[in-house]
Structure formats: C-alpha cells, structure tokens
Amino acid sequence: MSADNGTVVVIEDDPHIADLVDLYLRREGFRVLLASDGEKGLEVFTQEDPLIVILDVGLPGAYDGFDVCRQIRARGSVPVLFLTARDDEVDRILGLELGADDYLVKPFSPRELVARVRAILRRTRQGPAPQEVVTVGDLEVDLRRREARRGDLVVSLTTREFDLLAFLSDNLGLALSRQQLLDGVWGADWYGDERTVDVHVAQLRKKLGPDLPLATVWGVGYRFG
Ligand code: CA
Numbered sequence: 740m741s742a743d744n745g746t747v748v749v750i751e752d753d754p755h756i757a758d759l760v761d762l763y764l765r766r767e768g769f770r771v772l773l774a775s776d777g778e779k780g781l782e783v784f785t786q787e788d789p790l791i792v793i794l795d796v797g798l799p800g801a802y803d804g805f806d807v808c809r810q811i812r813a814r815g816s817v818p819v820l821f822l823t824a825r826d827d828e829v830d831r832i833l834g835l836e837l838g839a840d841d842y843l844v845k846p847f848s849p850r851e852l853v854a855r856v857r858a859i860l861r862r863t864r865q866g867p868a869p870q871e872v873v874t875v876g877d878l879e880v881d882l883r884r885r886e887a888r889r890g891d892l893v894v895s896l897t898t899r900e901f902d903l904l905a906f907l908s909d910n911l912g913l914a915l916s917r918q919q920l921l922d923g924v925w926g927a928d929w930y931g932d933e934r935t936v937d938v939h940v941a942q943l944r945k946k947l948g949p950d951l952p953l954a955t956v957w958g959v960g961y962r963f964g
Pocket residue numbers: 751752753795796797798
C-alpha cells in the first residue's frame with residue numbers, strides 16, 4: 740500500500756483505538772507512526788516532521804496530551820487533532836489556548852476521524868495564491884510560507900490562527916462578521932460557535948502584540964488593517 744500522503748503521528752495509549760486509527764489512516768495512504776506515551780510521541784514528532792499529530796489527552800507517564808501539545812506548539816504550527824475521553828476536557832482544549840486544530844470525543848467513528856484529518860490538511864495545504872506577502876505596519880503575513888513575521892521575528896501560530904490571519908489579510912480594511920469568519924476559516928465541517936472566533940482573535944492579539952490593527956467592530960465582528 741502506498742504511503743504518499745505523508746506522515747501522521749498518533750499518540751494514544753489505548754491499543755484498540757491506536758490500531759483502529761492506524762488502520763483507517765493507512766487505508767487513506769498515510770504513513771502512520773504510533774506512540775503510546777507523550778515522551779515517545781514527542782521523540783517521534785521531532786524525528787519525523789509529520790503533517791499532523793493525533794493526540795490523546797489522557798496519557799500515562801510524565802506528559803499528558805496538554806503538555807505534549809504545548810511542546811509541539813513551541814516548535815511550530817503542525818496541526819494537532821485531540822482525542823478526548825470526556826466532555827469536560829473539551830473546555831480545557833478550547834480554553835487553555837493550546838492551539839488545537841480540532842478534537843474528537845471518544846467514542847468516535849474512524850470515518851469521522853479520517854474526515855477531520857482530511858479537512859485539517861485541506862485547510863493547511865490550500866492557502867491563497869503562492870508568493871504572496873501581505874504587509875500591515877511591521878507585520879508581514881507570508882501566505883506561501885504560512886509565516887507571520889514582525890521584523891526578524893517569526894511568530895509561532897497554530898494552523899487555525901494562521902488561517903484566520905490569512906483570511907483577514909485577504910480582506911484588509913473590511914468589517915467581517917463572526918459568521919463570515921467562521922465560514923471562511925473553519926468551513927462547513929466545523930461544529931463550533933462564534934465564541935471560537937473570539938478565542939482565536941484574542942490569541943492573535945496576544946501573540947502578535949497589542950498594537951495589532953485588528954479592531955473589534957461593535958455589532959458586526961472584526962476588521963483588520
Ligand atoms: Ca488515554
């Protein structure tokens with residue numbers, strides 16, 4: 740079977756779930772690398788430069804899924820799809836600013852997982868026209884390299900944060916509603932609500948600086964530039 744679609748790292752200690760995820764993703768042509776705890780997972784992640792990480796929240800050993808996600812985030816913007824056993828972990832995933840790109844609550848259908856992985860990778864790969872850099876003040880949004888830079892400094896953003904910044908950059912000076920942002924950035928496959936937009940806008944402001952020209956337009960949504 741071919742493995743041309745790239746590498747997926749799966750960090751999951753439940754062997755049944757890991758095997759199922761492995762089976763379904765390999766069927767889709769991915770190369771799948773399994774790790775059963777956070778430490779091994781980070782090791783594989785560092786060595787293999789995967790397209791995406793599928794990450795269980797509850798892991799044995801020194802690092803739980805949240806710790807692993809933080810470390811992955813410190814090293815770049817590889818998408819992370821969380822697997823969680825409990826609804827209350829979802830609030831932590833959304834609330835702790837971990838930069839998860841999506842999550843699934845167990846038990847989930849493996850087909851749903853494959854659909855989510857594809858959707859994340861579609862968003863990551865799609866992107867606007869190549870070689871385009873949008874400049875706003877001293878902020879450069881490099882849409883081809885998927886990098887945000889202030890001066891010489893590359894700001895580490897999650898996939899979704901960058902997608903939001905890219906969408907805003909495509910619509911410079913326009914007031915965009917939360918719904919427009921949801922449709923444009925999260926797409927039809929997203930089940931979240933408009934609060935998601937606010938959380939990500941807050942993250943962009945925090946990471947890119949308080950002088951980021953990303954204004955709240957009362958009664959509408961947001962305007963960039
Ligand atoms: Ca677990």
